[in-house]
Amino acid sequence: MLFKLFLILVLAAAGVSAVDTAFNDDVLGLIVFKAGLQDPMGKLVTWNEDDETPCNWFGVKCNPKTNRVSELVLDGFSLSGHIGRGLLRLQFLQILSLANNNFTGTINSALSHLGNLQVIDLSDNSLSGPIPEQLFLQCGSIRVLSFARNNLIGNIPQSLTSCFSLELLNFSSNHLSGTLPSGLWYLRELQSLDLSDNLLEGQIPTGIQNLYDLRFVSLHKNRLSGKLPEDIGGCLLLKSLDFSENILSGGLPESMQMLSSCTYLNLRGNFLTGEVPRWIGELKNLDTLDLSANNFSGQLPSSIGNLQFLKKFNVSTNYLTRNLPESMENCNNLLSIDASHNRLTGNLPIWIFKAAMPSVPFSSYRLEENLSSPASFQGLQVLDLSSNIFSGHIPSNVGELGNLQLLNISRNHLVGSIPRSIGELKSAYALDFSDNQLSGSIPAEIGGAISLKELRLEKNFLTGEIPVKIGKCPLLTSLILSHNNLTGSIPAAVANLSNLVDVDLSFNKLSGSLPKELTNLSHLLSFNISHNHLEGELPVGGFFNAISPLSISHNPSLCGAVVNRSCPSVHPKPIVLNPNSSDANGNSPSHNHHHEIILSISSIIAIGAASFILLGVVAVTILNIRARSSQSRSAALVLSVREDFSCSPKTNSDYGKLVMFSGDAEFVVGAQALLNKDCELGRGGFGVVYKTVLRDGYLVAIKKLTVTSLIKSREDFESEVKKLGQIRHHNLVALEGYYWTTSLQLLIYEYVPNGSLYKHLHDRTGDNYCLSWRQRFKIVLGMAKGLAYLHHNNIIHYNLKSTNVLIDSSGKPKVGDYGLAMLLPMLDRCILSSKIQSALGYMAPEFACKTVTITEKCDVYGFGILVLEVVTGKRPVEYMEDDVIVLCDMVRVALDEGTVERCVDERLQLNFRVEEAIPVMKLGLICASQVPSNRPDMNEVVNILELIQSPSEVDEELE
Template identity: 70%
Template sequence: MLLKLKLIFLLVLAPVFVRSLDPTFNDDVLGLIVFKAGLEDPKEKLTSWSEDDDNPCNWVGVKCDPKTKRVVGLTLDGFSLSGHIGRGLLRLQFLQVLSLSNNNFTGTINADLASFGTLQVVDFSENNLSGLIPDEFFRQCGSLREVSFANNNLTGPIPESLSFCSSLESVNFSSNRLSGQLPYGIWFLRSLQSLDLSNNLLEGEIVKGISNLYDLRAIKLGKNKFSGQLPEDIGGCSMLKVLDFGVNSLSGSLPDSLQRLNSCSSLSLKGNSFTGEVPDWIGKLANLESLDLSLNQFSGRIPSSIGNLVFLKELNISMNQFTGGLPESMMNCGNLLAIDVSQNKLTGNIPTWIFKMGLQTVSLSGNRLGESMQYPSFASMKDSYQGLQVLDLSSNALSGVIPSNIGDLSSLMLLNMSMNYLFGSIPASIGKLKAIQVLDFSDNWLNGTIPPQIGGAVSLKELKLEKNFLSGRIPSQIKNCSSLTSLILSQNNLTGPVPAAIANLSNLKYVDLSFNDLSGILPKELINLSHLLSFNISHNHLHGELPVGGFFNTISPSSVSGNPSLCGSVVNRSCPAVQNKPIVLNPNSSNPYTGNSSPNHRRKIVLSISALIAIGAAAFIAIGVIAVTVLNIRVRSSMSRAAAALSFSGGEDYSCSPTKDPNYGKLVMFSGDAEFAAGANALLNKDCELGRGGFGVVYRTILQDGRSVAIKKLTVSGLIKSQEDFEKEMKTLGKIRHHNLVALEGYYWTPSLQLLIYEFISSGSLYKHLHDGSSRNCLSWRQRFNIILGMAKGLAYLHHTNIIHYNLKSTNVLIDSSGEPKVGDFGLARLLPMLDRCILSSKIQSALGYMAPEFACRTVKITEKCDVYGFGVLVLEVVTGKRPVEYMEDDVVVLCDMVRGALEDGRVEDCVDARLRGNFPADEAIPVIKLGLICASQVPSNRPDMEEVVNILELIQSPLDGQEELE
């Protein structure tokens, strides 16, 4: 301490005296020793600095002129030094470089440091300096080329004197708290190459004049409060490579002069209020490697000229109002590594080229992309996916299933497909994602179980599967995901116990298993989860005592509510006392004390039971044989009586006869008698006509027992198969029995006349209820939902029996007296000698609007997915009350296109039939509409199976259905 005081005294009070006493004493040594005396040096970086040395040229961080031995450079970056930047440095009269960055220096900037006149580089960045930047610092800066005060706590304005430093090439005052406006004189620093004032509190407009900086290479004014427009003359900085005006309050459109920045490699305008369309000239910035226009108000389509940016590596246009799709020209951006177009209004399908470019990050979330998941084969393009690390497709309108080979994306670290309309199961290949850290499939329509292969995702940190329809148990293999911090499985249909294996996940912080069907006792080992912040098991069927200790001593009551059988202090329910289990004796035991039963006695019991089963089975078979025999006799008798009673208008007489005469027809009824009444309701009477369709005319007639039936007279006789094939198809269709399908009761055959006999449905067709009824008798929402669900169940049953309807439309859906829908006219296309789509199309041309697009493509196979398409159109027709195609005075409105457009514009609720007057649950109506659009997808493989549709509808159905129906 005495030495330090002596040195300070000599330096400050008696410099002349020192020189006179010791002419060899070096001013640089003295100045540096005094500077060191005011510092804390915890890492002892400056131990080589000794006042006994003649010169400091061998000291750490010191650079001398080799001739004069005077200090010209002092570089102490990252030495962990603290204290003030003392006056001792003023002794270094020949100092050119002063770099003290990345330390803990405090206090203010000494204005006298620039008085040397030789100083060229000053770097005080990444310290804790405070106060103003002194105006005097730049008044004697003739040789100063670089100055950096970045990452400190400096306040106040940028000094006007900065414009005096004509030799300045680089200025960095970023990451402070500087305020006020940008000094106009800064545009006169003609030698300036880099200006970084980002992350401050600067405000006002960026005034014109920047074009004076001919040699400017980088300008960063981001993260301030600048307002107004970009300076119009910014294009004059022809050497500019980096331009960052992001996160300000700039507005207006992009100045045309920007297109002259041909050397620009990085352009960031994010976080402003720019408006209008991005001009096509953006493609002229041929050297761009990074383009960030995110978080603005840009609108219109993404310019296709972006495809000209062949060096582009990063593209971020997220959080704007872009519409349309991604331009195909972007395939030309062969160096692209990251693309973020999230939070826009983009529509259409996800282009497959995105998955062919070797991207590392793909974020398409928060758009209206759909209708489907369209992937190329991952296996065939493995090289393209090796680098993909982030794939975010969340919050779109995607449907379909998760690709089974998703596990081929081996480098994936984040996979987010949440908030879509994905159905099907989670593929087992998910376990192959060894690098995955975040996996989010939440808020979809996924079903099935959580695959046990999930344990293979050993790097997983966040697993989010909530708001789906997953069932089964939580796999114990989850314990292999040792890095897991978040396990969110709420609002599913999971069953079984909470696995004890979860207690092995020592890093868990957030667990949500609420709103499932979990049962059993909570494992006591859960108290070992020392990092838990939340553990929600509410609304399950758990029982027994809550774990005691650790996090569970302070768990919120709401986190365990909805489990009536849980006990413990948290739920204010005492647990029952432990009792010894009662002794249960074997009632068949010969010795009540040993519990051993007689083997012979057990054998007798077994034999008795076997005998009873055998006797019962034999009796059942015998009764069945007798019943079938009696039934056959009655059917033959009724056929004879019915044939005798047949009377057709036109004078022809058809009756069943034992003769071989080919003029007589053959009548077959699948059950019951078939005696038709005569008179006014005679068979095929014109007055009893119910309707006409592509395959024939339908009449109503009455049996003698008073029961009505519907008779379809086929008008496709010339195309119908042989009698043998016809009867074979009829017998197949006659076996179809489902409460949502119109039953075929029988048929009549001659070579010139074929009749199909159906059950009669009293309340008419769905078309009549939707389009011919008054608004007062309008179908309620609950009736409409039940009709949609019933149609789905009927079609699902048909498809299960390998029958395609081919002719689905609202006139072929009948409503019975209880309001249940019954799908009719199914399977008639099977009567044609071949399923020629031209003939088929002509026969069902009245189904315009319902026909799947593959009817127009001869190379696409006709499958059950054609029915799914027609069902999707029917769903929209039922919900909206509008026909599939409506002809206006000057326009044709296609229902699917209209609803899809409303969905894209965020007004899907407006599509619901106006006659409901808002009396419908939006949480049912909107998912039903979206399901209809998914079913009516243009691509067959994107449409779900009807069984999946039924499951989805039952899950959409409101839990309040049992309550009073909405009016």
């Protein structure tokens, strides 16, 4: 074995000059070939020099009669190295296919000694140098020859014309130069010829009609000149002809009308002249006709209507006049029409839109009307009639073209309004109506075009406001509405379009201030609002910190650093509660925290340290005055509540009424005796929670409600509690029952043993361990599913925070304390906010606005903050010695700076999935948007999270 291996290596170095009859030639040749390769995928590990035959090796096939190698097919295995001389030992090789690898070096002319070769495919490699002339000295048996997509140079060898058995020749996508060999047309067996994407020049020689069996010919993208071959019509079986992107001139040869089998004709990008001939309609099997970017003139012939199989029709960038022939309504298979950049006149071709009329039931037709009805163009996907001289109106039923993906009618003379049916184009990704004379407003129905990526309406006479429903086009990347007469403000809904890249609203009459949420548009490259009447402060952050002054010029009332104009005043910022502050008497924040206030963190970030101190003093002074006034009005209420909430067993000896939703039960001791410090699990805005055991041994958690004086009547209380008792979901803490007396109300929940999410994230003492990334993702997804279920049942949580999310023994999250606000007689904001003020940082901004309805979107905001808390391991608001950090702002800044992965909890180190963590944090920021309408609903959140989740984790959960 050692001797054999040594011999193989020597032969590889020496070029296999000797033959040892003790070895199988095929084994030896292939092992020598393998010795010069790199095989990163390990595909050739089965090749063993000790085997007597290679017939069972991967990629090798043998002739069953002779047991000699007949095929070597190693396509797409990332092999690299040179194509060595070891292959010369495979004297019976018929098929050599090494396509789609990384072979380098030159083509070895010695391959010509393999006289039995029928197929040579070396395409899609990195071969260089010229094609050896000697390669085709013995090529009589070669049927397929492909060197496509390499780096070959030089001329096409003249010797190639002696390969009389050649059926397929593909030298495309190289750097071959020179002229076409004069004897190329004598390869009479040739069926497919592809020399496209090279540097070939000169005229196409005559004689192509000799190729009787030619089906496919492509000379696309060369430097060929002169006229099209006059005898091209002799190739009667030709199905595909592509001479595009050359320097060909003259008209279309008459013989071409004989190509009745042709389905693909592409002459784009030449200098062809004259009119499109009438006989074009004789090519009745055409499905693609591309005559674009030439010098054709005159009117298109009506015979085009005979091309009933036509799918793609492109005559753009010529000098065509009149209009598209009405006979084209017979081409009812059309998917794409491009007649842009011509001199076409008249109204937009009505036959396109008339054919799009909605179908009428058969019974409504008279027979003769049904037979003569126009063909349907509802399958049309591309319609480009831009840069012509079309006039008139846009047909009102344009929306009937339901499959249209691109509609471009820009740079014409169209008038009238944009049809409302435009919103029915739900497949359209680009609409361009720019540079016309359109008037009226942008229809609100535009929001129905949900696939829209590009909307261009510039240079018209449009009036009215930018429709709010533009925010329902989530894929929009380009919004160009400049040079119109639009009025009103820029709707905040524009900030919903998170994919926006280019926005141009310049040269209009827009007014009002810019939505601050525009800073969330992380993909913006340009945002031009110049020459309007906009006012107020520019958004701060993200793209707007470096916006070009030209993009905001000629808005005299805009202010900010970029326009070098200070704003006249700073608007007061919202306030939030500081749980760490104490009152003048030194009371603990747990007793009087609803009376303490500081400026919001967004204010701290927005202004300097000096301004912060000054404004803080002013704000605290004013708000304390208000708080004292409010305190004086509610003092009696607070005192009576505290008296009623006494934990002393002497308060009430009545055990009251205990109701369990799943059967009868009793406390082991009296109700009041349960409520002592030893049993306490935690405290919240609505009450204190205790642990106890029922007489049947069932462990439960009991919440003693601390809102007795505010609670509804017994009947209303029991009605609301029973509704909550019907809620059952594996990510929600189940309400098992309740206890009622006039002075004491208890809610009985299932007991969840592993404590709160807050403890797992922030309590770093004792035996608490760090949650893994997989556990955190499951917690986020579980919380989302629980909230989605609540919202499905029309229940708003109101008090979402990490202390109200419990973790069971299997690590599953359970959301608790939901719906308790419904027990109050009315959702008074002052009472409600005082009860959930411990949810600092989780409260949606609309809680501070009396005119905004509290909806499920408040829960979505709190969920977004919770998501960031779970991923980062940081509290929503953290008070440092010299600073206050708002988690949401911290993550958003990191996202803008491209360092968001650094926000992941440092305890995870590198043990988390970046491809999951970053999208999850982005989702958290979206949920925590300042504008409620920008937040998704919880069902959408669940769907997004399931898409983010790694497939491996999904598989593990299914097992």
